[in-house]
Amino acid sequence: MADLLRSLVLPNSSQESFHSLAEHPSPNSPTDVSTNHDSGTAQTSSKSQFSVGQMGGLPIYGVDAYLAAPENAALLHRAPDRKNAPTNQPKPGIDPSQPVSLGSKSSNHLIALNHLCQLKGLVPDFQIDGDASNANFGGSLKIGDVIIHSDERWHSKKEAREGLAEKALKTVTGMEGKRKEPGTTGEKDKNWIGILVEYHQFINPEQGPVYLDYALGSSYSSTCTIPCRPDQPFGSSAVPFQSKKAAHANAARLAVEYLIAEGQLNPDGSRKAQKKAKLGAAVRIQGKGLEVKRGSTYIQKVNDAYPLLGLRTPQYVLGAASPLAPNMISGYATFPNEPGLPEEIGEVRNVFGKKSAKEEVAKGVWEVFQKLAEKRGVSISEINA
Secondary structure, three states: OHHHHHHHOOOOOOHHHHHHHHHOOOOOOOOOHHHHOOOHHHHHHHHHHHHHHHHHOOOOOOHHHHHHOHHHHHHHOOOOOOOOOOOOOOOOOOOOOOOEEEEEEOOHHHHHHHHHHHHHOOOEEEEEEEEHHHOEEEEEEEEOOEEEEEEEEEOOHHHHHHHHHHHHHHHHHOOOOOOOOOOOOOOOOOOHHHHHHHHHHHHOOOOOOEEEEEEEOOEEEEEEEEOOEEEEEEEEEEEEEOOHHHHHHHHHHHHHHHHHHOOOEOOOOOEOOOOOOOOOOOEEEEOOEEEEEOOOOHHHHHHHHOOOOOOOOOEEEEEEEEOOEEEEEEEEEEOOOOOOOOOOEEEEEEEEOHHHHHHHHHHHHHHHHHHHHHHOOOEEEEEOO
8 A cells, every 4th residue: 555655646747747736735745844844954955855856857755754644644554345355265276186976876766767768768757846945846757658646745856756766667667668679789888787777676676786976077987886795886986987877887887797706697797597496495486575384494494595585505614613522513604705694694503413503503594584585675474385
């Protein structure tokens, strides 16, 4: 501010300005320096100043005296405008190389419906109504000539679409498609997202892959978790793709390759044929549940139930509890590469005879199977042999 005021009082080079200022001094301009000082030294200094100014034909102002004037000093101490006042707090910067989470995507039924409609050449048309201020949404879904209504209300449009998709899945499954199934495609053209959805629709329609999306500048990345491996996501948040769909496809591809390596899918990604129940089997599929014959041994129940639950063959680890008592057996069962199950199941100690010990271990395994079936929404009922 002081620099600005100093620039405002610079002398004007015109002669007209000089004479007007000399004859009519401004009330804000300082008076003759010699009139403000009675001492000889001040008079001498004033005369020397005027002599220099007159030599240049310019008026001489005392800047310090001008700035000391009350009305000018008030300008210097005026509070700055808060709108234009600079702030000392730096704005937080965003590094475009760091992934920014966009939230998880777990619309299992909506993904399954879109995939099924794509295979059948159908187009789902959602009609969502509601008020965002009250978080109250509902609507209907039209697929071809079929309209699916629901009286339920949801908190968001996303939840409404997911709920309507869940109700529509059974209807769309029985509808005829408008085009034939696509032929064999190359590795790059495989619908990895669809393969993963179909697998989980067969294993357990209530659970499916969950994608977590990230923004990398103008690109996207994604990771995918599946129910049988919830703690180890597939994909990477640091690998960029041009679209979310491409990022999802990459994560789904890695998940499908894992399921192929674990023997859950065929090498081409297709679902393995369901094993037919053996004659006299202790466990068989009935509707959406399992029927268990009364009087069956636990070993029979486990052997017949594990493939129906999508599990691999159990391994029984049995051995003598002590070299001094070789007939006293201890052991447990394990399911390799099944992260959703405990490492050791049905552990027993000091059971007489290996056959009896194995039956006791199988009893503990069957209890775990019952909890797993209940978690997946699969009912288990007993029937007479």
